[in-house]
Amino acid sequence: MNFWNMLAELLKGLTVSVEIFALTLVFSLPLGLVIALGRMSKNVLIKNIFRIYISIMRGTPLMLQLFVWYFGPYYLFKISLSDLSFLGIEYRFTSVIIGFSLNYAAYFAEIYRAGIESIPKGQYEAACVLGYSPVQTFGKIIFPQVIKRIIPPVTNEVITLVKDTSLAFSLSVLEMFTIAKQISSAYTTMVPFAVAGLFYYIFNFAVAAGMEFVEKKLNYYR
Amino acid sequence: MPVFQIAHLSKSFKDLQVLKDISMEVCQGEVVAIIGPSGSGKSTLLRCATFLETMDRGTLSYGNIAAVTCDEQGNSIYASPEILKKARGQFGLVFQNFNLFPHYSVLKNITDAPVSVQKRKEKEVREEAKILLRKMGLSGRENAYPFQLSGGQQQRVSIARALAMKPDILFFDEPTSALDPELTGEILKVIRDLAAEHMTMVIVTHEIDFARKVADRIIFMADGLIVEEGDAETLVSHPRNERTKAFLANLHSPDETAVPR
Numbered sequence: 089m090n091f092w093n094m095l096a097e098l099l100k101g102l103t104v105s106v107e108i109f110a111l112t113l114v115f116s117l118p119l120g121l122v123i124a125l126g127r128m129s130k131n132v133l134i135k136n137i138f139r140i141y142i143s144i145m146r147g148t149p150l151m152l153q154l155f156v157w158y159f160g161p162y163y164l165f166k167i168s169l170s171d172l173s174f175l176g177i178e179y180r181f182t183s184v185i186i187g188f189s190l191n192y193a194a195y196f197a198e199i200y201r202a203g204i205e206s207i208p209k210g211q212y213e214a215a216c217v218l219g220y221s222p223v224q225t226f227g228k229i230i231f232p233q234v235i236k237r238i239i240p241p242v243t244n245e246v247i248t249l250v251k252d253t254s255l256a257f258s259l260s261v262l263e264m265f266t267i268a269k270q271i272s273s274a275y276t277t278m279v280p281f282a283v284a285g286l287f288y289y290i291f292n293f294a295v296a297a298g299m300e301f302v303e304k305k306l307n308y309y310r
Numbered sequence: 311m312p313v314f315q316i317a318h319l320s321k322s323f324k325d326l327q328v329l330k331d332i333s334m335e336v337c338q339g340e341v342v343a344i345i346g347p348s349g350s351g352k353s354t355l356l357r358c359a360t361f362l363e364t365m366d367r368g369t370l371s372y373g374n375i376a377a378v379t380c381d382e383q384g385n386s387i388y389a390s391p392e393i394l395k396k397a398r399g400q401f402g403l404v405f406q407n408f409n410l411f412p413h414y415s416v417l418k419n420i421t422d423a424p425v426s427v428q429k430r431k432e433k434e435v436r437e438e439a440k441i442l443l444r445k446m447g448l449s450g451r452e453n454a455y456p457f458q459l460s461g462g463q464q465q466r467v468s469i470a471r472a473l474a475m476k477p478d479i480l481f482f483d484e485p486t487s488a489l490d491p492e493l494t495g496e497i498l499k500v501i502r503d504l505a506a507e508h509m510t511m512v513i514v515t516h517e518i519d520f521a522r523k524v525a526d527r528i529i530f531m532a533d534g535l536i537v538e539e540g541d542a543e544t545l546v547s548h549p550r551n552e553r554t555k556a557f558l559a560n561l562h563s564p565d566e567t568a569v570p571r
């Protein structure tokens with residue numbers, strides 16, 4: 089296999105990695121907010137359910153969780169995995185997105201929670217006296233300020249996510265790392281790992297630059 | 311009919327009774343100052359009046375809106391959310407720490423609630439906001455963000471924000487206490503101007519000379535009780551109660567007119 093063919097294969101894998109990355113963010117960022125609000129609920133039952141959820145998601149390996157989502161339906165309920173495929177998307181890939189989204193949502197939830205709890209009480213009180221509804225207060229006054237405060241920890245998680253997409257190799261999803269490993273063992277060469285490593289680095293460089301841009305955009309106030 | 315009326319208000323935090331059977335009313339155009347030692351319950355009184363704390367006992371009304379009534383035992387019963395919302399439209403509160411919205415410009419801080427809460431026309435609200443800012447001596451700062459302003463300027467924006475809601479009564483909780491001494495004068499001047507326009511106001515303050523000149527009536531509170539109240543000038547120069555006398559004797563508040571402007 090010549091270098092250009094290898095590069096083409098790895099780039100194909102990279103698009104899958106980017107898909108995992110993007111879909112995970114699309115699902116986990118909003119879900120994280122829901123979990124954070126549940127975790128802060130005044131209802132003790134709801135609060136504890138979300139507390140336990142976060143604790144499990146953060147306390148067990150993501151790779152193990154991927155296995156549970158992938159094999160669980162068959163081992164536990166004898167549901168055939170091919171039946172779970174739909175719209176031409178293999179369940180293999182779907183289970184990776186489920187696993188990643190549910191796991192990252194737990195981390196994002198804790199970041200949201202810290203952000204929400206860091207907003208001074210006076211902001212709620214001013215909004216309350218001015219007659220804002222609770223939904224308006226959160227949407228217009230609190231959440232925009234939360235976003236600004238959580239950009240640094242969210243950037244950390246997002247960068248970790250770029251690297252974590254390689255965990256999908258454990259379910260043999262054909263993302264970049266899986267392909268690098270295949271080419272490497274077929275041709276006994278380290279080159280695909282070096283190239284993949286470079287791609288991950290560039291990917292993260294772009295992510296960091298993007299987040300810095302957002303951070304600067306929000307610097308108009310303090 | 312009084313603009314604001316509270317009767318037999320009691321309030322406890324756990325075992326600590328902070329307000330004990332407080333009754334007061336404020337008439338249209340009246341300026342009432344509340345003074346008293348720290349911890350006497352002044353803030354809690356304003357916070358009950360503005361629904362930031364719930365009353366345990368007693369009643370509360372704004373004009374003819376009975377926001378809080380009580381049962382035979384005197385325990386407070388809050389009215390429906392619709393009525394409370396209507397009552398909220400009657401008052402404004404100026405906080406010690408301003409509590410401006412840092413992510414909104416000065417103009418947006420003032421216009422957002424009238425537009426999104428009162429559903430008034432944005433264009434008209436903006437015009438009014440600009441007039442208010444001129445009155446506050448802040449013309450030209452419409453697009454600044456709170457962090458770019460001095461404490462005194464921020465407090466004036468927060469007063470403008472409260473006034474933009476066209477409240478019938480405005481509460482102030484130590485509006486100058488978070489400010490450097492040289493900045494208190496500008497706030498006191500704004501309040502005095504409002505008093506001259508017969509804005510109904512209740513002001514918690516430690517600025518006795520200011521209270522004496524601007525307020526029609528002073529209420530002296532201690533330990534959750536109204537110890538003494540009366541005509542501002544009389545209460546300051548001829549206090550009857552021993553505790554009032556002791557409190558006034560211990561105060562060394564600078565005369566606000568001595569502050570250069």
Ligand SMILES: Nc1ncnc2c1ncn2[C@@H]1O[C@H](COP(=O)(O)OP(=O)(O)O)[C@@H](O)[C@H]1O
Pocket residue numbers: 323326328346347348349350351352353354355
């Ligand atoms: N949220 C609260 N929880 C418990 N105690 C409180 C709370 N708010 C105020 N207090 C107590 O109530 C008393 C009166 O406080 P406050 O109304 O702030 O007095 P003032 O404004 O006159 O200084 C103080 O002893 C204070 O510690």
Ligand SMILES: [Mg+2]
Pocket residue numbers: 352353354484
């Ligand atoms: Mg106070």
